[in-house]
Amino acid sequence: MGTALVYDEEMTKYKLLWVDPACKIEVPERLTVSYEALVKNGLCQRCVSIPAREATEAEILLVHSEEYLEGVKKTPYMTLEDLKEFTLQYGDVYFHPNIYHCAKLAVGSALQLCDSVMTGKVRNGMALVRPPGHHSMRSAASGFCVFNNVAIAARYAKQKYGVKRVLIVDWDVHHGQGVQYCFEDDPSVLYFSWHRYEHQKFWPNLRESDYDNVGKEDGAGFNINVPWNKVGMKNSDYLSVFFHLLLPVAYEFCPELVLVCAGFDSAIGDPEGEMCASPDIFAHLTHLLMNLAGGKLCAVLEGGYNLTSLPQSVCQTVQTLLGDPPTRLSDLGAPCESALESLQCVRSAHRQYWSCLRQAAGLPDSHVSAKRIRSAGGEGERTEVGEEEKSAEEQAWPEPPQRVSPPVRCALVLPGGEAPPDGCEQISSREELHPLMLTKLREHFQSELDNCSALASLPSLMTLVEKMEKNEIRNGLAVVHSVTMAMMCVLQHVGDAPSSRTLVVCVGGGSVGSHAREDGKTLTVQISSEDTEKPTGKFYVPVHLKKGCGDASGFMQALLGLLLPLGYQYNPDLVLLVQMPNAGVCGGVWQQLVGVLQGFAQGHVLVLMQEGEQARVGPTASTLLGDPAPPLEHPLQAPLPEDVEAVETLRSRLQSDWSLLQNTGESTA
Ligand SMILES: CC(O)(O)NCCCCNCCCN
Numbered sequence: 308m309g310t311a312l313v314y315d316e317e318m319t320k321y322k323l324l325w326v327d328p329a330c331k332i333e334v335p336e337r338l339t340v341s342y343e344a345l346v347k348n349g350l351c352q353r354c355v356s357i358p359a360r361e362a363t364e365a366e367i368l369l370v371h372s373e374e375y376l377e378g379v380k381k382t383p384y385m386t387l388e389d390l391k392e393f394t395l396q397y398g399d400v401y402f403h404p405n406i407y408h409c410a411k412l413a414v415g416s417a418l419q420l421c422d423s424v425m426t427g428k429v430r431n432g433m434a435l436v437r438p439p440g441h442h443s444m445r446s447a448a449s450g451f452c453v454f455n456n457v458a459i460a461a462r463y464a465k466q467k468y469g470v471k472r473v474l475i476v477d478w479d480v481h482h483g484q485g486v487q488y489c490f491e492d493d494p495s496v497l498y499f500s501w502h503r504y505e506h507q508k509f510w511p512n513l514r515e516s517d518y519d520n521v522g523k524e525d526g527a528g529f530n531i532n533v534p535w536n537k538v539g540m541k542n543s544d545y546l547s548v549f550f551h552l553l554l555p556v557a558y559e560f561c562p563e564l565v566l567v568c569a570g571f572d573s574a575i576g577d578p579e580g581e582m583c584a585s586p587d588i589f590a591h592l593t594h595l596l597m598n599l600a601g602g603k604l605c606a607v608l609e610g611g612y613n614l615t616s617l618p619q620s621v622c623q624t625v626q627t628l629l630g631d632p633p634t635r636l637s638d639l640g641a642p643c644e645s646a647l648e649s650l651q652c653v654r655s656a657h658r659q660y661w662s663c664l665r666q667a668a669g670l671p672d673s674h675v676s677a678k679r680i681r682s683a684g685g686e687g688e689r690t691e692v693g694e695e696e697k698s699a700e701e702q703a704w705p706e707p708p709q710r711v712s713p714p715v716r717c718a719l720v721l722p723g724g725e726a727p728p729d730g731c732e733q734i735s736s737r738e739e740l741h742p743l744m745l746t747k748l749r750e751h752f753q754s755e756l757d758n759c760s761a762l763a764s765l766p767s768l769m770t771l772v773e774k775m776e777k778n779e780i781r782n783g784l785a786v787v788h789s790v791t792m793a794m795m796c797v798l799q800h801v802g803d804a805p806s807s808r809t810l811v812v813c814v815g816g817g818s819v820g821s822h823a824r825e826d827g828k829t830l831t832v833q834i835s836s837e838d839t840e841k842p843t844g845k846f847y848v849p850v851h852l853k854k855g856c857g858d859a860s861g862f863m864q865a866l867l868g869l870l871l872p873l874g875y876q877y878n879p880d881l882v883l884l885v886q887m888p889n890a891g892v893c894g895g896v897w898q899q900l901v902g903v904l905q906g907f908a909q910g911h912v913l914v915l916m917q918e919g920e921q922a923r924v925g926p927t928a929s930t931l932l933g934d935p936a937p938p939l940e941h942p943l944q945a946p947l948p949e950d951v952e953a954v955e956t957l958r959s960r961l962q963s964d965w966s967l968l969q970n971t972g973e974s975t976a
């Protein structure tokens with residue numbers, strides 16, 4: 308299934324007709340440069356083009372009042388003076404004879420996108436619209452917004468398609484107070500927003516934008532505000548909030564539809580946000596949301612005022628929606644102290660509503676050690692003077708690198724005779740294993756080697772790895788006689804490369820110790836129900852879950868709160884995902900793991916399975932081919948206290964080595 312793009316150049320046909328410093332950044336070029344960048348990068352042509360349409364009055368009235376609509380309806384016939392007069396009643400917004408038409412098109416575009424996704428015509432998509440929407444309220448325009456495009460789309464999806472739970476992720480740098488007011492008492496719509504706040508000093512200067520505004524009455528817990536109290540937030544700050552707050556809650560909420568208030572003023576160079584996250588961060592934020600709701604994701608443009616970073620961010624988002632591998636994010640540092648404090652405040656405020664945020668009993672908040680930030684080389688407080696003096700517009704950043712999708716997406720090595728699932732290429736090679744490899748194997752696997760079939764698939768596996776290294780293949784799956792033998796082969800082969808880094812994810816028990824060396828060429832995370840004899844090290848992380856991989860919530864907690872931060876900071880060039888014999892991992896969680904891990908290493912994920920696990924081949928291949936993982940069962944049970952404690956203990960022990968694991972501020976030290 309494809310990716311929809313909704314755009315109509317009619318929405319460029321309104322602009323500011325008088326002097327107003329607060330509004331001059333909201334220009335028609337925002338839309339044209341974004342659309343032209345999609346065309347120039349060949350992304351527009353890969354999308355399913357969906358026409359915009361005007362919203363009906365009934366659709367607008369899903370969120371707005373009659374009197375407000377009646378007022379806006381008159382603006383096309385107003386003189387310039389009347390327009391100025393009409394505008395004065397609202398804040399930081401302007402009207403124009405054609406803005407009502409464009410505002411109806413913006414809402415209609417969001418609804419068209421919604422229809423295309425909900426009817427299964429496409430998997431996901433983006434609507435490039437203006438005027439934006441998330442500030443507009445029931446009876447008021449605000450912050451360049453006239454109608455609340457995304458809020459109307461959420462109500463529309465619930466009414467027309469019976470959607471029971473909608474997640475709205477607002478990564479725009481401003482707080483979408485309009486959305487918050489709309490759903491704050493509604494437990495069927497989870498609104499998440501981060502926003503520049505600076506302790507209420509930043510627009511719209513609302514007390515209710517702070518982290519303690521968790522929603523009201525039945526909606527308590529379903530409104531999540533992450534205030535940024537400093538500017539200059541970076542990729543690691545954004546990712547930390549995803550790993551330690553948004554994703555765990557989103558998986559527990561288990562939405563049937565994800566709407567994104569896709570504002571790109573949270574990117575570097577934007578005069579409003581003054582943040583320092585690179586445009587390619589949106590490739591990862593999008594990727595991390597794409598396995599929710601069975602992949603049903605609608606991104607609707609909100610803000611974004613730097614005409615260089617905006618189109619780059621739009622392209623990064625659409626390219627990920629299309630299934631291209633995200634770029635590798637390099638040198639992710641520690642989240643800054645201010646971000647950690649905000650993160651900790653939000654987690655505390657929401658702890659009572661979300662079982663994934665329950666603190667491990669007995670581990671007081673203040674278990675973090677003050678030395679942690681300094682020893683992790685974390686910036687702690689960002690003191691680079693250089694950045695501070697440069698204005699947002701003077702900031703420079705590298706153009707996001709090309710995201711090439713190899714000619715073959717998924718290749719398989721299967722035991723003799725089996726046909727590969729549709730869309731996958733099969734690899735079988737007759738070459739002999741390299742003698743040095745054979746020697747190495749004999750050292751470790753004397754007994755198995757007597758069984759000649761043990762080696763059968765290894766030459767093909769090596770061919771698969773070589774094709775991956777040459778970027779001829781994006782990812783692969785091999786069903787082998789012995790996964791530990793295959794693992795050794797792969798790591799022996801890639802380990803020869805001077806600076807190779809392989810993230811090894813072992814699902815299930817069993818000894819993987821031999822290869823997990825401490826030279827940093829591999830980082831092994833083993834999730835199982837067994838206590839492994841090998842001690843935890845910086846590069847070997849055994850996650851012991853009481854019910855092992857059979858318990859979805861425990862597993863997801865380890866995946867989101869441990870494995871993702873570790874993997875992003877390690878930044879491997881290959882991910883080796885090994886399903887150990889008798890791992891007992893439940894299907895849904897396995898597919899989530901296969902889906903999420905493709906955000907690393909430009910999608911180079913190699914899955915190893917043992918013969919006899921053939922049932923898993925089909926679903927694994929479909930996820931490797933880019934199909935979204937099916938949603939986990941709802942409701943997700945609360946993680947076991949022992950598992951919470953296990954993950955928490957590992958996190959606090961490892962966070963001095965891996966600073967992306969941090970999720971509490973030093974102030975509690
Ligand atoms: C969609 C949106 O969230 O990007 N709208 C932002 C509105 C900002 C209003 N204040 C501007 C002050 C000028 N420095």
Ligand SMILES: [Zn+2]
Pocket residue numbers: 479480481570572579609610611
């Ligand atoms: Zn904004």
